[in-house]
Amino acid sequence: MRFEENFATRVSRLKASEIRELLKLLDQPGILSFAGGIPDPALFPTQAFGQAFTDALEGNAQALQYSVSEGYLPLREWIVSEMARNGVTCSVDNIMITSGSQQALDYLGKLFLSPGDTALVGWPTYLGSLAAFNAYEPAFDQLSINGNRAAEDHQSKAAAAGGQVKFAYLSADFANPTGETVDRQGREGVLQLADALDCAVIEDAAYQSLRYDGAPVPPILALEQAQKGSIEACRTIYCGSFSKTLSPGLRVGWVVAATPVIKQLVLMKQAADLHSATINQMAIHRVAEGGFDAHVAGVRDVYRRRRDAMLQALDRFMPKGVRWTKPEGGMFVWVTLPAELDGADLLARSLETEKVAFVPGRAFFADGSGGNSIRLSFSCADETMIAEGMARLGRLITAAKVGQA
Amino acid sequence: MRFEENFATRVSRLKASEIRELLKLLDQPGILSFAGGIPDPALFPTQAFGQAFTDALEGNAQALQYSVSEGYLPLREWIVSEMARNGVTCSVDNIMITSGSQQALDYLGKLFLSPGDTALVGWPTYLGSLAAFNAYEPAFDQLSINGNRAAEDHQSKAAAAGGQVKFAYLSADFANPTGETVDRQGREGVLQLADALDCAVIEDAAYQSLRYDGAPVPPILALEQAQKGSIEACRTIYCGSFSKTLSPGLRVGWVVAATPVIKQLVLMKQAADLHSATINQMAIHRVAEGGFDAHVAGVRDVYRRRRDAMLQALDRFMPKGVRWTKPEGGMFVWVTLPAELDGADLLARSLETEKVAFVPGRAFFADGSGGNSIRLSFSCADETMIAEGMARLGRLITAAKVGQA
Numbered sequence: 001m002r003f004e005e006n007f008a009t010r011v012s013r014l015k016a017s018e019i020r021e022l023l024k025l026l027d028q029p030g031i032l033s034f035a036g037g038i039p040d041p042a043l044f045p046t047q048a049f050g051q052a053f054t055d056a057l058e059g060n061a062q063a064l065q066y067s068v069s070e071g072y073l074p075l076r077e078w079i080v081s082e083m084a085r086n087g088v089t090c091s092v093d094n095i096m097i098t099s100g101s102q103q104a105l106d107y108l109g110k111l112f113l114s115p116g117d118t119a120l121v122g123w124p125t126y127l128g129s130l131a132a133f134n135a136y137e138p139a140f141d142q143l144s145i146n147g148n149r150a151a152e153d154h155q156s157k158a159a160a161a162g163g164q165v166k167f168a169y170l171s172a173d174f175a176n177p178t179g180e181t182v183d184r185q186g187r188e189g190v191l192q193l194a195d196a197l198d199c200a201v202i203e204d205a206a207y208q209s210l211r212y213d214g215a216p217v218p219p220i221l222a223l224e225q226a227q228k229g230s231i232e233a234c235r236t237i238y239c240g241s242f243s244k245t246l247s248p249g250l251r252v253g254w255v256v257a258a259t260p261v262i263k264q265l266v267l268m269k270q271a272a273d274l275h276s277a278t279i280n281q282m283a284i285h286r287v288a289e290g291g292f293d294a295h296v297a298g299v300r301d302v303y304r305r306r307r308d309a310m311l312q313a314l315d316r317f318m319p320k321g322v323r324w325t326k327p328e329g330g331m332f333v334w335v336t337l338p339a340e341l342d343g344a345d346l347l348a349r350s351l352e353t354e355k356v357a358f359v360p361g362r363a364f365f366a367d368g369s370g371g372n373s374i375r376l377s378f379s380c381a382d383e384t385m386i387a388e389g390m391a392r393l394g395r396l397i398t399a400a401k402v403g404q405a
Numbered sequence: 406m407r408f409e410e411n412f413a414t415r416v417s418r419l420k421a422s423e424i425r426e427l428l429k430l431l432d433q434p435g436i437l438s439f440a441g442g443i444p445d446p447a448l449f450p451t452q453a454f455g456q457a458f459t460d461a462l463e464g465n466a467q468a469l470q471y472s473v474s475e476g477y478l479p480l481r482e483w484i485v486s487e488m489a490r491n492g493v494t495c496s497v498d499n500i501m502i503t504s505g506s507q508q509a510l511d512y513l514g515k516l517f518l519s520p521g522d523t524a525l526v527g528w529p530t531y532l533g534s535l536a537a538f539n540a541y542e543p544a545f546d547q548l549s550i551n552g553n554r555a556a557e558d559h560q561s562k563a564a565a566a567g568g569q570v571k572f573a574y575l576s577a578d579f580a581n582p583t584g585e586t587v588d589r590q591g592r593e594g595v596l597q598l599a600d601a602l603d604c605a606v607i608e609d610a611a612y613q614s615l616r617y618d619g620a621p622v623p624p625i626l627a628l629e630q631a632q633k634g635s636i637e638a639c640r641t642i643y644c645g646s647f648s649k650t651l652s653p654g655l656r657v658g659w660v661v662a663a664t665p666v667i668k669q670l671v672l673m674k675q676a677a678d679l680h681s682a683t684i685n686q687m688a689i690h691r692v693a694e695g696g697f698d699a700h701v702a703g704v705r706d707v708y709r710r711r712r713d714a715m716l717q718a719l720d721r722f723m724p725k726g727v728r729w730t731k732p733e734g735g736m737f738v739w740v741t742l743p744a745e746l747d748g749a750d751l752l753a754r755s756l757e758t759e760k761v762a763f764v765p766g767r768a769f770f771a772d773g774s775g776g777n778s779i780r781l782s783f784s785c786a787d788e789t790m791i792a793e794g795m796a797r798l799g800r801l802i803t804a805a806k807v808g809q810a
Contacts, residue, residue: 001640003665006571006605008519008541014672041466049469053458053684061446064454064652099504099678106677110540114413131676135515136413166411198406235406247469249683260408267419271536272511273504277682278654279458 009115013134032389033357034376037176037331043299044247045287052286056279063279069270070262071097071254072281078288079240079254086208087222088238090231094256096265099276101206101241101253105132107268108167108202108237111261113138116162120154121169124334124364124373126176126204129169140366143168145182147189151196167200167237168193172220174207174330177364177375181328187220191227194235200261201236206253209245209296211329212304221256232258242284244331245296250280303331309383310376310390317394319401324376331379334361336372337397340404343374346396353399354392414520418539437794438762439781442581442736448704449652450692457691461684468684474675475667476502476659477686483693484645484659491613492627493643495636499661501670504681506611506646506658510537512673513572513607513642516666518543521567525559526574529739529769529778531581531609534574545771548573550587552594556601572605572642573598577625579612579735582769582780586733592625596632599640605666606641611658614650614701616734617709626661637663647689649736650701655685708736714788715781715795722799724806729781736784739766741777742802745809748779751801758804759797 056063070076076092083090098104105128113119113136120143121129130140139161141154158165168190172182182190194201203220218226221236228234234257241253255265269275287295310333314324321338335358337343343360350356361373376393378386461468475481481497488495503509510533518524518541525548526534535545544566546559563570573595577587587595599606608625623631626641633639639662646658660670674680692700715738719729726743740763742748748765755761766778781798783791 001603001605001638001663003605003640003663003669006517006569006603007669008515008517008522008571010519011516011669014669014676016672038471041470044466044469046462046466046469050459050462053462054455057451057455057458061449061451062654064449064451064654065446066443066648066653099682102676103678110413111416112411112413114415117413128676128679135673135676164411166413198411200406200408200411233406235408243471248471249467249469251678251680251682258406258408264408264412264416264419267421268540271419271507271533271540273508273656273678274533275656277504277656277685280682280685 010135010137013137031351031355031357032381032385032392034378034381034389035357035359036380037375037377038380039244039248040302040380043302045295048287048290049247049283052283053279055286056282063282065278067275067278069266069275071095071276072278072285075281075285078285079256083256087218088225088231088256090256093259094231094262096255096262096269097276097281098253098255098269099251099273100243100248101204101239102128102132104239104253104255105129105202105204106135107265107272109133109136109138110268111264112166112200114163118154118158118161118163118165119167119169120165121366122175123366124177124361124370125169125366126171127364129204130366138166139163141165143170143190145170145186145189147193151193154197165197165199167202169202169204171204171206172217173205174210174327174332176207176330177332177359177361178334179325179327179330179332180334181217184217184223187217187223190220191224191236199235203236203238205238206241207244207330208240210300210303210331212300212307214328234258237261242288245292245299246284246287250284252276252280252284303379305383306378306381306386309386310378313387313390317390319394319398321401322397331377333376333378335374335376337374338401339372341397341400342371344371346374346400349400350396354396356389356392356396358393415540415542418542436756436760436762437786437790437797439783439786439794440762440764441785442780442782443785444649444653445707445785448707450700453692453695454652454688457688458684460691461687468687470683472680472683474671474680476500476681477683477690480686480690483690484661488661492623493630493636493661495661498664499636499667501660501667501674502681502686503658503660503674504656504678505648505653506609506644507533507537509644509658509660510534510607510609511540512670512677514538514541514543515673516669517571517605519568523559523563523566523568523570524572524574525570526771527580528771529582529766529775530574530771531576532769534609535771543571544568546570548575548595550575550591550594552598556598559602570602570604572607574607574609576609576611577622578610579615579732579737581612581735582737582764582766583739584730584732584735584737585739586622589622589628592622592628595625596629596641604640608641608643610643611646612649612735615705615708615736617705617712619733639663642666647693650697650704651689651692655689657681657685657689708784710788711783711786711791714791715783718792718795722795724799724803726806727802736782738781738783740779740781742779743806744777746802746805747776749776751779751805754805755801759801761794761797761801763798
């Protein structure tokens with residue numbers, strides 16, 4: 001059977017992530033890798049999880065049973081308190097547990113996007129958001145945080161693409177891939193734009209807990225609620241995750257939104273995978289209750305030192321004409337190369353000579369631009385590796401500039 | 406914001422499951438329930454899972470880390486052996502782990518169905534298959550196992566609906582909701598039809614391990630491979646699950662298919678939820694390795710007794726004009742009432758008088774027919790409850806017949 005001829009039209013939009021293919025190469029020994037954007041497993045609360053799984057199963061076969069699509073109630077209650085600490089007042093009815101925030105992006109694409117509808121995303125944006133939304137065959141348009149494009153401009157572009165603007169997607173804190181944070185004014189600008197477009201805002205808060213310095217900015221959902229009173233009046237849909245704080249492998253995240261959105265997401269989840277794993281929700285709840293803040297503070301201390309080491313080493317080793325972001329948190333530094341250099345070419349060269357790995361920037365752009373950028377992650381390398389890696393990267397870029405000149 | 410106006414067109418196809426709404430009512434004390442089609446948690450290998458989670462985490466933070474979308478390799482290797490025992494020769498590249506077989510149905514709908522394409526399903530069929538496929542806006546046409554409809558007939562109907570027949574979906578062993586098994590001839594008929602239509606066959610094997618008597622019939626995929634040699638030449642996509650044997654709450658199932666299908670599913674999963682929970686796959690693997698057959702044999706013994714008790718009690722208590730299936734395995738007996746009775750009316754009456762619960766049959770029919778049928782599950786009731794429940798049901802139906810006459 002030639003399956004290809006039977007696949008749905010959306011399948012033409014699914015493609016192997018260049019990054020994923022690349023990462024396979026980068027796992028070779030001897031390579032100093034700043035490519036993977038994953039947490040350091042040495043920082044997982046492994047012992048606490050051991051206890052939590054044991055406790056969850058102790059005389060409780062329900063930990064292995066089917067459970068409700070909305071998610072484990074005590075965990076949703078814990079999230080209600082956590083959201084309150086972040087300035088969002090909501091109830092358990094505003095929360096659904098997802099299998100990581102990646103699933104929230106998939107479901108929100110499924111909920112809003114008919115083929116030809118438009119999703120506003122950053123240029124660059126989280127690669128996984130493009131992959132998730134692509135399955136629903138949207139057009140992408142560039143979300144401008146600083147409001148230099150009028151709503152009418154977005155609308156006419158969306159109409160030309162055959163649909164309407166359905167949402168603006170952004171990660172406002174230490175975004176993947178740039179590490180940048182949208183300030184309060186920028187967040188309010190996004191809300192204003194969404195009001196004008198009457199579209200949703202998808203706030204991806206995956207990195208929010210990983211702030212190393214600077215004052216926290218309230219989530220977009222908190223700012224909107226401050227304006228409009230009730231979460232039921234809010235268009236912002238907040239996607240949270242335990243992947244960057246407690247464990248990514250358990251696949252537990254959550255969505256906070258007005259109840260009409262949560263109700264549809266629950267129906268969707270029921271039809272798509274019934275519910276997220278019962279015992280994982282119980283274990284996450286136990287570990288979070290047992291000391292979320294203390295654990296995350298420890299994680300932050302380690303990553304803060306790595307970020308500092310990376311920024312210092314970039315200062316020391318990068319040649320003129322190279323710029324990079326100064327993230328206040330998260331896992332990433334975004335490096336903009338001189339316009340004539342290409343991140344993918346640089347990586348190919350690096351694998352031959354300097355053996356330092358990173359992710360070329362183009363894949364993060366919905367329009368395929370951004371060739372002269374690369375993403376560096378500091379989450380999984382210690383300070384010595386970072387210093388050595390940035391020294392190699394500096395040599396590599398210096399040599400590439402000379403080669404180009 | 407009026408979210409409703411912004412939802413994708415597919416959302417009109419999502420609806421609250423009547424059954425789910427119903428089940429909320431049926432959880433009241435004093436009700437004898439044969440409604441929920443879930444395993445008895447008393448039969449879960451809870452202790453073995455306790456040990457398996459502890460072992461998986463012992464000095465192994467990778468159990469909490471991101472992992473590959475394909476699934477945990479040792480588990481896929483175990484599945485290769487298990488499939489071989491069922492007559493299917495495949496490699497780990499033919500297998501992807503899913504979050505339960507429900508996720509496999511969602512992904513297969515997503516992979517094959519463009520709006521207006523046709524899915525062939527049984528009349529009745531598993532309710533969750535209709536829910537999963539509905540998100541991709543297909544038409545449904547009735548799959549006739551005994552081949553009394555020609556391929557051309559299906560094709561012209563599919564063309565009229567605006568697409569083509571993309572797959573035939575069926576559960577061939579002790580299907581939910583009927584408990585019936587498709588015999589070898591029926592399976593070969595489905596393959597012949599699929600060959601004529603050049604469409605895929607989705608074989609939902611969720612209940613396959615729960616056979617209580619009678620000779621096993623080879624899976625459709627095994628029959629096809631026997632005809633065509635290699636799994637790469639097969640159009641059948643096999644969906645397996647640990648939900649009915651080890652634990653549903655861990656959400657671990659699998660798909661077996663030709664590599665072009667698996668490759669697309671892996672891309673899809675990567676974009677939709679990255680991977681199924683790492684530690685759950687490890688725990689399932691350890692428990693399965695540690696004694697899958699012995700455990701499942703114990704489960705079968707218990708369910709066999711319950712099935713026997715239900716069939717005996719139905720014989721004893723049902724009035725004339727009522728028919729029911731005699732399942733060789735699984736969890737369900739399907740009862741066909743006299744044509745003038747309606748399962749939903751009967752349930753409403755039951756909640757007032759006899760306090761016995763079951764699922765009205767109409768929801769399992771894509772065309773809304775089947776009103777005079779009900780589904781009974783024997784998996785969660787002991788023999789005494791079953792005898793008492795069937796006595797009440799017999800009185801209820803007898804009274805309803807009199808009322809109708």
